[in-house]
Amino acid sequence: MDFRHTTCGVRFRLLACTPGTWGRDGAERVGYASGMAFLRAVLNFVVAGALAGILGVTLMGPKLIEWDNTAGQGDGMCICGITAKRGADTLITYQMRGTAAGAALGLLGGVVFFVKRRKAAPPAAATPA
DSSP: OOOHHHHHHHHEOOOOOSOOBBBBTTTTTTSSSSSHHHHHHHHHHHHHHHHHHHHHHHHHHHHHHHHHTOSSSOOOOOOHHHHHHHHHHHHHHHHHHHHHHHHHHHHHHHHHHHHHHHTTOOOOOOOOO
């Protein structure tokens, strides 16, 4: 689809994320029209993975911290300020690690998903002779 810029009159083609669009060099492309469209699609997986990671750690983190910081059979005396600070630091550390792990898994999942999708694309219809 050709367009003309309103102020300078330069013609350009609209690059979309649909198979069979035309690239900047005039050759028809199969799959994603540009690397930026692929990157944008994979980044959606990365963000979704990071959000899932931080959500999972936020739900499980306090239980792990409570289990890790429970006093043993001895006296239950502790310095509450230090214990609270350590608990908050540990929760934030768990959340950062969960975000990073979720983003890494989202990146891996997104790349695998789109590479398999690109390979599984149906072949182009043969033109009649």
